[in-house]
Amino acid sequence: MHTDLQDYSHKRYNILTGEWVLVSPHRAKRPWQGQQESLSKEVRPSHDESCYLCAGNTRINGEINPDYKGAFVFTNDFAALQNDSPTFSLNEGLLQAQSETGICKVICFSPDHSKSLAEMSVEAIEKVVDTWKQEYETLGKEETINYVQIFENKGAVMGCSNPHPHGQIWSQSSLPNEVFKKDAKQLEYYTKNNSTILEDYVQQELGLKERIIFENDAFVVLVPFWAVWPFEAMILPKKAQKSISCLSVEEGKQFAEAISVLTQAYDKLFNCSFPYSSGIHQAPTNGEDNKHWHWHMSFYPPLLRSATVKKFMVGYEMFGSPQRDITAEIAAKRLREL
Numbered sequence: 001m002h003t004d005l006q007d008y009s010h011k012r013y014n015i016l017t018g019e020w021v022l023v024s025p026h027r028a029k030r031p032w033q034g035q036q037e038s039l040s041k042e043v044r045p046s047h048d049e050s051c052y053l054c055a056g057n058t059r060i061n062g063e064i065n066p067d068y069k070g071a072f073v074f075t076n077d078f079a080a081l082q083n084d085s086p087t088f089s090l091n092e093g094l095l096q097a098q099s100e101t102g103i104c105k106v107i108c109f110s111p112d113h114s115k116s117l118a119e120m121s122v123e124a125i126e127k128v129v130d131t132w133k134q135e136y137e138t139l140g141k142e143e144t145i146n147y148v149q150i151f152e153n154k155g156a157v158m159g160c161s162n163p164h165p166h167g168q169i170w171s172q173s174s175l176p177n178e179v180f181k182k183d184a185k186q187l188e189y190y191t192k193n194n195s196t197i198l199e200d201y202v203q204q205e206l207g208l209k210e211r212i213i214f215e216n217d218a219f220v221v222l223v224p225f226w227a228v229w230p231f232e233a234m235i236l237p238k239k240a241q242k243s244i245s246c247l248s249v250e251e252g253k254q255f256a257e258a259i260s261v262l263t264q265a266y267d268k269l270f271n272c273s274f275p276y277s278s279g280i281h282q283a284p285t286n287g288e289d290n291k292h293w294h295w296h297m298s299f300y301p302p303l304l305r306s307a308t309v310k311k312f313m314v315g316y317e318m319f320g321s322p323q324r325d326i327t328a329e330i331a332a333k334r335l336r337e338l
Contacts, residue, residue: 006327014226015189015197017181021228022316022323025330044114044163053164055111070124071131072108073169079104081172083144101144102172107131109165116154116165116273118263125256132169132280133244133252139171140245140285147175147284155275157302157310167278175284182281183293190292196240198294206238211332214261218254221262223332228322229300230311231269231331233262236296242283243295259297265338266301276301 004010011020052059055067061077081102090097109128110120117125136148152167153160175183189197205211205222213233214221224234235258237251247255266274282295304311304326316323 006329012226012328014224015201016185017178018185019181020321021226022321023327024323024325025327028325028330046112046114048113048164051113051162051164053106053108053162053166054113068108068111070110070127072111073105073131073135076104076106076168081170098174100173102170103139103142103145104171105135105139105169107135107167107169109167113164116263116267117152117259118267118274120165120260122253122256122260125259126253129244129247129252129256129259133247135169136243136282136285137245139169142171144173145171146173146286147171147179148282149176149179149279151277151279153277155273157275158277160275171285179281179284183284186294187292196292196294198236198296199238199240202236202238210329213265213332213335214258216254216257218251219258221258223328223335224298225328227328227331228324229302230304230324230326231266231301231335232328233299233335234296235259235262235299236294240294242290242293244280244282246295262299262335265335266299268338269334270303270307272307274301274303 005023006025009022009024009026011022013020047054049057051057053065055065055072058064059074059077063074065072065074079102081100081104083101083103085099085101088099107128109115109117110124112120117128120128132150136150139145139148148169148171150167150169156163186197189195193200202220205225206215206220211223211225212220213223215238218239219235219237221233221235223232227233235255237255241247244255263274266276276299278297278299280295280297283290283293302310302312311324313322
């Protein structure tokens with residue numbers, strides 16, 4: 001391990017976005033007198049009659065959820081994107097706007113209101129993976145849909161409005177900002193090297209083993225070299241695949257195993273139900289071959305020092321660039337040991 005990276009301030013380059021993160025490892029030793037979030041001690045029932053997402057319950061729009069046993073998907077009752085919006089644009093000097101259409105869905109991971117992905121079996125998570133795959137393919141076939149974003153916000157601290165285990169799928173007509181940046185950097189690398197940037201990155205990380213948390217035959221779980229959040233992690237296939245649509249049955253099982261291992265490690269880190277935002281970045285569904293894409297799933301958890309101390313993106317992070325104290329190598333070591 002490069003000792004200078006553990007002792008002195010430096011910048012690290014994100015190969016997927018072209019952006020830098022400031023790392024300040026010496027600051028991890030400073031005393032903490034800032035805000036501490038309250039730790040929820042709520043014990044949830046397996047079925048909550050007041051929950052809009054539980055099986056058999058009535059949602060806010062009057063529809064009744066089926067008595068589902070695995071994953072359940074429905075169109076979001078409060079969708080951020082409208083599929084019937086008219087086409088319009090604004091271009092008046094420096095004022096620009098364009099209409100944006102899309103389809104938003106909610107996916108319930110389990111009928112059990114009390115569980116999270118960390119508490120579900122690998123077999124149950126595999127059903128979630130299969131549903132993600134089906135939705136990506138189905139939505140991607142829509143003529144007006146050029147990108148499908150799968151994500152989850154876990155925990156009230158991440159703004160999750162319902163504790164029932166669930167995620168969301170937003171599909172839209174254009175590429176969102178983060179995907180636009182990753183599309184450009186991956187295409188640039190593939191054009192020069194005739195290989196995906198993440199396939200080559202994975203091989204380098206597997207050789208070093210400094211930031212690896214877990215691996216099986218098909219996947220590796222690691223803290224990326226350029227991680228921003230304290231215990232940020234990434235799950236990615238070892239071989240180049242442009243989307244989860246490429247997963248075989250066996251690879252789907254191993255992806256589910258990787259999710260299970262990582263989320264359980266998170267819960268053990270501070271002995272709490274670990275909050276995070278996670279999302280899958282994969283090839284656009286715009287009809288192009290997109291062979292430069294290598295799909296991956298990222299986890300951005302906010303907890304910094306304990307179950308009640310959160311990392312806030314303020315000050316320098318807002319006006320300069322992202323910054324972190326604990327290094328990616330130390331974060332990976334702690335997660336790996338769990």
